[in-house]
Amino acid sequence: MNSDLIPWVPFVPMLIVGFGGFVLMMVDAFTKDDAQLATLSTVILFSAAIIATALAAGLGPAPVEPPQALAAYLRVDGLSQFLNITLCAGAGLSALLAGGYLNEHALERGEFYALLVLSTFGAQVLSAASDLLSVFIGLETMSLGAYCMVAFRRSNPRAAEGGMKYFLLGSFAAAIFLFGAALLYGGTGHTDFAGIAASLRSGTAESRLVILGMLMLLVGYLFKVSVVPFHMWTPDAYEGAVTPATTFMSVVIKAAAFASLMRLLMTAFADSLLSDMHSGWPGVMIPLAAITMIVGNLAAAQQESVKRMLAYSSIAHAGYLLVGVAALSSTEPSVRQEAASGVLFYLFAYTVSNVLAFGTLIAIGSYGKEAVSYDDLAGVGRRHPLLALPFILAVLSLMGFPPTAGFLGKWYVFSAAIGAGKPMLWLVVLGVLTSVVGAYYYLRVIVYMFMREPEPGATIAVPMRSGYVVLALVLSGYFVVKMGITPERYIELALSAAGRIG
Amino acid sequence: MAEKALLGIVLFPLLGAIAIGLFGRKAGRSAVHSIAVLSVAASFGFALIAFGELLRLRLSEHREAASLSFTAYQWFSLKWTQSATLSIPVRFVMDALSGVMTLIVTGIGLLIHIYSTGYMSEEEDYARFFAYLNLFTASMLILVLGSNLPLMFVGWEGVGLCSYLLIGFWFENASYAAAGRKAFVANRIGDFGVLLGMFVLAVATNSLEFSAINAVAEQRPGVFTGAFSLGPSVMPYWALPGISLGTVATLLLFLGCSGKSAQLPLYVWLPDAMAGPTPVSALIHAATMVTAGVYLICRLSPVFALAPVTMAIIASIGAVTALLGASVGLVQNQLKKILAYSTVSQLGFMFAAVGCGAFAAGFMHVYTHAFFKACLFLGAGSVMHAVGAHGDADVRKLGGLRRFMPVTRATFLVSCWAITGVPLLSGMFSKDEILVGVLSAAPYFSFAPWLAPTIFAALVLAAVMTSFYMFRLYFLTFSGEYRGAHGEHAHTPHESPTSMTIPLAVLAFGAVFAGYVWVGVADFAPWVSWLQPSLGSIGGEHAHNAVALSLTFGLASTAVGIGLAAQFYYRKSDVPARLAQQLHGLHSLLLDEWRLDALYNSTILAASRFLSRAANWFDIYIVDGLTTVIPTQTVRVVSFLFTRMQTGLVHAYGAVMAFGLLALVLHFVVPHGDPELVGEPEGMKVELAASAGLGYEYRWDFDSDGTFDTAWSADRSTTRDFTDGDFVRFAVVFEGASYGAQQRTLTLAPKDSVEVSASALGRALTSAEISADEFGPNWQHGDDNRLPVITADRDGVLVTPRGARVRKGGTQQAPDKPVHIARGESVTIGLSRLTVSGYARPRVQVRNVFGIERTQSVGVVVPKVARRLTAQVAAVRAGMP
Numbered sequence A: 001m002n003s004d005l006i007p008w009v010p011f012v013p014m015l016i017v018g019f020g021g022f023v024l025m026m027v028d029a030f031t032k033d034d035a036q037l038a039t040l041s042t043v044i045l046f047s048a049a050i051i052a053t054a055l056a057a058g059l060g061p062a063p064v065e066p067p068q069a070l071a072a073y074l075r076v077d078g079l080s081q082f083l084n085i086t087l088c089a090g091a092g093l094s095a096l097l098a099g100g101y102l103n104e105h106a107l108e109r110g111e112f113y114a115l116l117v118l119s120t121f122g123a124q125v126l127s128a129a130s131d132l133l134s135v136f137i138g139l140e141t142m143s144l145g146a147y148c149m150v151a152f153r154r155s156n157p158r159a160a161e162g163g164m165k166y167f168l169l170g171s172f173a174a175a176i177f178l179f180g181a182a183l184l185y186g187g188t189g190h191t192d193f194a195g196i197a198a199s200l201r202s203g204t205a206e207s208r209l210v211i212l213g214m215l216m217l218l219v220g221y222l223f224k225v226s227v228v229p230f231h232m233w234t235p236d237a238y239e240g241a242v243t244p245a246t247t248f249m250s251v252v253i254k255a256a257a258f259a260s261l262m263r264l265l266m267t268a269f270a271d272s273l274l275s276d277m278h279s280g281w282p283g284v285m286i287p288l289a290a291i292t293m294i295v296g297n298l299a300a301a302q303q304e305s306v307k308r309m310l311a312y313s314s315i316a317h318a319g320y321l322l323v324g325v326a327a328l329s330s331t332e333p334s335v336r337q338e339a340a341s342g343v344l345f346y347l348f349a350y351t352v353s354n355v356l357a358f359g360t361l362i363a364i365g366s367y368g369k370e371a372v373s374y375d376d377l378a379g380v381g382r383r384h385p386l387l388a389l390p391f392i393l394a395v396l397s398l399m400g401f402p403p404t405a406g407f408l409g410k411w412y413v414f415s416a417a418i419g420a421g422k423p424m425l426w427l428v429v430l431g432v433l434t435s436v437v438g439a440y441y442y443l444r445v446i447v448y449m450f451m452r453e454p455e456p457g458a459t460i461a462v463p464m465r466s467g468y469v470v471l472a473l474v475l476s477g478y479f480v481v482k483m484g485i486t487p488e489r490y491i492e493l494a495l496s497a498a499g500r501i502g
Numbered sequence B: 001m002a003e004k005a006l007l008g009i010v011l012f013p014l015l016g017a018i019a020i021g022l023f024g025r026k027a028g029r030s031a032v033h034s035i036a037v038l039s040v041a042a043s044f045g046f047a048l049i050a051f052g053e054l055l056r057l058r059l060s061e062h063r064e065a066a067s068l069s070f071t072a073y074q075w076f077s078l079k080w081t082q083s084a085t086l087s088i089p090v091r092f093v094m095d096a097l098s099g100v101m102t103l104i105v106t107g108i109g110l111l112i113h114i115y116s117t118g119y120m121s122e123e124e125d126y127a128r129f130f131a132y133l134n135l136f137t138a139s140m141l142i143l144v145l146g147s148n149l150p151l152m153f154v155g156w157e158g159v160g161l162c163s164y165l166l167i168g169f170w171f172e173n174a175s176y177a178a179a180g181r182k183a184f185v186a187n188r189i190g191d192f193g194v195l196l197g198m199f200v201l202a203v204a205t206n207s208l209e210f211s212a213i214n215a216v217a218e219q220r221p222g223v224f225t226g227a228f229s230l231g232p233s234v235m236p237y238w239a240l241p242g243i244s245l246g247t248v249a250t251l252l253l254f255l256g257c258s259g260k261s262a263q264l265p266l267y268v269w270l271p272d273a274m275a276g277p278t279p280v281s282a283l284i285h286a287a288t289m290v291t292a293g294v295y296l297i298c299r300l301s302p303v304f305a306l307a308p309v310t311m312a313i314i315a316s317i318g319a320v321t322a323l324l325g326a327s328v329g330l331v332q333n334q335l336k337k338i339l340a341y342s343t344v345s346q347l348g349f350m351f352a353a354v355g356c357g358a359f360a361a362g363f364m365h366v367y368t369h370a371f372f373k374a375c376l377f378l379g380a381g382s383v384m385h386a387v388g389a390h391g392d393a394d395v396r397k398l399g400g401l402r403r404f405m406p407v408t409r410a411t412f413l414v415s416c417w418a419i420t421g422v423p424l425l426s427g428m429f430s431k432d433e434i435l436v437g438v439l440s441a442a443p444y445f446s447f448a449p450w451l452a453p454t455i456f457a458a459l460v461l462a463a464v465m466t467s468f469y470m471f472r473l474y475f476l477t478f479s480g481e482y483r484g485a486h487g488e489h490a491h492t493p494h495e496s497p498t499s500m501t502i503p504l505a506v507l508a509f510g511a512v513f514a515g516y517v518w519v520g521v522a523d524f525a526p527w528v529s530w531l532q533p534s535l536g537s538i539g540g541e542h543a544h545n546a547v548a549l550s551l552t553f554g555l556a557s558t559a560v561g562i563g564l565a566a567q568f569y570y571r572k573s574d575v576p577a578r579l580a581q582q583l584h585g586l587h588s589l590l591l592d593e594w595r596l597d598a599l600y601n602s603t604i605l606a607a608s609r610f611l612s613r614a615a616n617w618f619d620i621y622i623v624d625g626l627t628t629v630i631p632t633q634t635v636r637v638v639s640f641l642f643t644r645m646q647t648g649l650v651h652a653y654g655a656v657m658a659f660g661l662l663a664l665v666l667h668f669v670v671p672h673g674d675p676e677l678v679g680e681p682e683g684m685k686v687e688l689a690a691s692a693g694l695g696y697e698y699r700w701d702f703d704s705d706g707t708f709d710t711a712w713s714a715d716r717s718t719t720r721d722f723t724d725g726d727f728v729r730f731a732v733v734f735e736g737a738s739y740g741a742q743q744r745t746l747t748l749a750p751k752d753s754v755e756v757s758a759s760a761l762g763r764a765l766t767s768a769e770i771s772a773d774e775f776g777p778n779w780q781h782g783d784d785n786r787l788p789v790i791t792a793d794r795d796g797v798l799v800t801p802r803g804a805r806v807r808k809g810g811t812q813q814a815p816d817k818p819v820h821i822a823r824g825e826s827v828t829i830g831l832s833r834l835t836v837s838g839y840a841r842p843r844v845q846v847r848n849v850f851g852i853e854r855t856q857s858v859g860v861v862v863p864k865v866a867r868r869l870t871a872q873v874a875a876v877r878a879g880m881p
Helices: A006-030 A035-056 A078-104 A111-128 A132-150 A157-188 A193-202 A207-224 A233-240 A243-268 A282-301 A306-329 A333-364 A385-399 A405-419 A422-451 A467-485 A488-499 B002-023 B029-059 B096-119 B126-145 B149-167 B174-205 B210-219 B245-260 B269-275 B278-287 B289-299 B301-305 B308-329 B335-355 B359-387 B406-420 B426-440 B451-478 B498-517 B526-534 B546-570 B575-582 B584-591 B593-645 B650-669 B868-878
Strands: B068-079 B085-094 B240-244 B676-682 B685-689 B697-701 B717-721 B727-735 B743-748 B753-757 B769-771 B789-792 B797-800 B806-808 B819-821 B826-829 B832-840 B843-847 B853-857 B860-862
Touching (some): A006 A035, A078 A243, A132 A157, A132 A207, A157 A233, A306 A333, A306 A422, A333 A467, A333 A488, A385 A405, A405 A422, A405 A467, B002 B085, B002 B126, B029 B068, B096 B289, B096 B359, B149 B245, B149 B269, B278 B335, B289 B301, B335 B426, B426 B546, B727 B789, B806 B819
Antiparallel strands (some): B676 B685, B727 B832, B789 B797, B797 B819, B826 B832
């Protein structure tokens, strides 16, 4: 291989997805058959995921200095490589779901796949970005695609409403983020994470601007991962969006934002004064994680729509993940690594579990006979036991029931938090207690599927037939079980990724 | 080789049970009973080999305490104290006592297995019956041969299980199944006692091996005669006064024995147990399992001998049970029920004997009783087989059977002679020795000189009744004319097959000759000298004239009983009918078996039913009601409120976000001091630290006087050597007297006082109160329950005892004079301790880059007061034996 190209090798997953988006637009313009677009985008995303896996596992050329032009802006380290896997897998599975869903519901328009793939590219950039400018570019690339996907079903007022709300509030959050970035630049003279950290270390930073800038950046992130009280858009947007888009948002956008937040906190704001348990960012992360777990779980318990329940459940999961993020403030490097790897493992486990849940919800309904509420699930277990199975697996995993991926994700995050010390301990206790509330609304799915019969005269959801959806269910179901029973390789991957953040 | 035979004894019946249990249904009947009989025969053979070896060691090598032992494997071990490990092996030991018992179990077990092949030949569930019977044999052998209490307990539970399974063998019949359940429950009550007794013995002797426990009893009797206490870690401040550890342990064990061996008050299951097939009644409920209680007492006889109170209770219960069983037997009409009450009564004789320290005599009765009672039961089975009766046979419909079944009649008659104590038959020897033993126990029961004579009288009376009811039974069954021909048993009775008559003959032979092992030649008494190394002793000699008295009364009781029975039932007198009419009340009471079942039903069972209903109510209304309804309703309401917040209006969403942003700004703009102690105070020196923050500056005010003692500094930690002027209050550090009590620190300003509450039972204490419960026992001089008053003045803390025992510096203080405690001093109230220390409240002011200042404080107790009881308990534990 030409030695000039070697520094570009780690960027291959990102480049495949980026160019893939343009290829999709071209193909869309010159072909009539939209079903092929689903296949093509899936191939693009999965091949990126596979290459990223190979790179993360250490296959490929020895790491060299990244190309000069990108060095300050993007870092292809363990974190971004692991995220490439998670993001591309999650996006690929969402594309598969879209392949079945859009076709079934007569929404097949090619731009959906281009939006999805380019938004994924933005997410990849975000997870690798090590400079406030590249972070913002990644964030916006990712978000613009997502706004459009939420409003994709234009004729539906709920979709338009959800998309509009998401866009308005997202702009608000982006403005706050940008303002924070400006303040940080003013305070430190740097936009790159390393430079900010160096400036803090040398004491040349203007503390007031740094503190205000930091908290504004945090608000931008907390909005994206839908932490209470920046979560209000989530239920409306999730419910209005077409289900594959909801899936995409809940897994890809959340994962990328969490990864970038972790990178920011572990590099730019790792300073011991800023990460003090009382006065620094953990002081806000801990109470926010607590109220997010409470509000997410309690509000989810009240929902009658399964899709909305899953939206609140994604808020609750943001709370659990935030517990892991707060544990990054530990003074013990091993606890920090454990916390980071726990969050990464959790993100992947949540991705496959959520795809499985939304995927089954898609598979149970068909055109005009969609499954949305709990009532629509009544009797599904009797009528279509094979479809009930993945849903059972999904809710058990989301609930954190062994032996599933979700259980181990929660386990690693919570054990890292216990390692981090006293105030975190209470957070774990709260996490376990709110998980009990979670059991209520997750198990309710199983109760409706197996122990209820549909009301007489109610429209009965009829399952759709789609090879795409089946493939997505099989793949995500495989990972949910595999990661729950033999998690060693995934943990190893997450640990080595967490060991190489910088 | 002989040691390995011990394993064979247990293993073969067990393997037989497994083989029959797994494959018996498929295999034919002949395969089933071949396996069953051969496995028990093999076990008997191994028992003979081992016993022969034991005999050889004893007779030719004159090793008094000879025993065979085989350790199969290490079962489990417990970390017992810091130095000792309590290891429990699966080890079988055959000594003089267990050797005899093994021969009884395997020998009689073999005969009954053979008998069952004939008796159960019509049974559908042939394989299940033999699987249970073999499992029983194996369990009983584990019980007998186990070298330690836990292993013995495995067998103990095993025989209980098999008994339950076999009583309820015909479980389609609801009352039979209920009888099995009753046996199980009554035994479980006793087993609870065995377990507790086992724990007490383990704590007292650090071992569970029988040999080790008995060795402790012989070499260090003080362990058992001392007051009952399980050591400071379990029972720190109290011991049962006047009750020795030995008494507690043996009483608990005896509870188990009374369950297994059908003594008052737990005997009620045995009469019902006759629901099982007759061979089961013979083997389990007459010859072997029910004597396990006697065996256990003999096994631990050195321990029991050290507890005269327990022994008196055992003897009394035995005597009362003997009377009760015999009296019920007088009037019953069901063949097996009479024999069942006879067993209850005979077991009472055994317990009376071992309770009076006549262990060898009691165990002798186990041995002779096994022959004649098994023979009687099998004879009854033979009769029922002959007349086609199921479950039980009514003696009023029998009669004249001597003509139809000569072998059964002969063996039955011999056994009746034996049980009534006709001279030169086995029963006479054991009965006579029991009476001698009871009379000789008078010096042992020094606290109740009347006890031994009373028991003697009761047993003689019971013996009269025994002779009467046994011969009543015999005459009604075998003499006269057959009365069943017109009733339900229309066909002519017939003698049973040889598979049944041969065991009868063998047992009858034993009933005649088994007693001769007692007969001594010169100074050599084989039975006693054989068992002596295995049994404990209460000391003392045979009482004066005891042998003569016992022989006289024993023989007289036999003669009177048989004579009366012959008069009433052989010569056909109308006296019994007239007596029953005149003593109608007593007669119906006896017929109703003293109505103890009804009594239990209306007392204990009623209470337990009430308790279970109350628990059910508690579960429904408190557990399911309060603890689930309240949290779920709370969650419901709160989650409803959360969903209301989701108004759907985008500007409201934006407002919430702005509110969140504001909260974040507030958090970062307000400085966080949160001062806390670093490490433990060393004397008066304390290191304090506030939390770090970007651009934070700190200054400290240690004495809380409002002026800061240090200048602004960026260093977040500081060290202070506290002086008297720094303290704002007194810290009263209180440590209660209960085990594991935590320290509580109350702070008192001058003129403050602490509430002492009378009792805090049933509620949580607030952190500002002290409860009289925590003072420990005997905390006051009188018992007027006045409570001490704790107040603070300018120079210290005042405790006004008001009758409490307050000590300061080791000297008792006057009951009503206030005691002054300065800082650093301490007093005890009862067993609790109260120390006065200093309490300072240093403040730190933090200023951040936004120029905002915030003052926070932390409470500091100096000097630190060490916990007292942790140190003491650790010391006591380390020194525990």
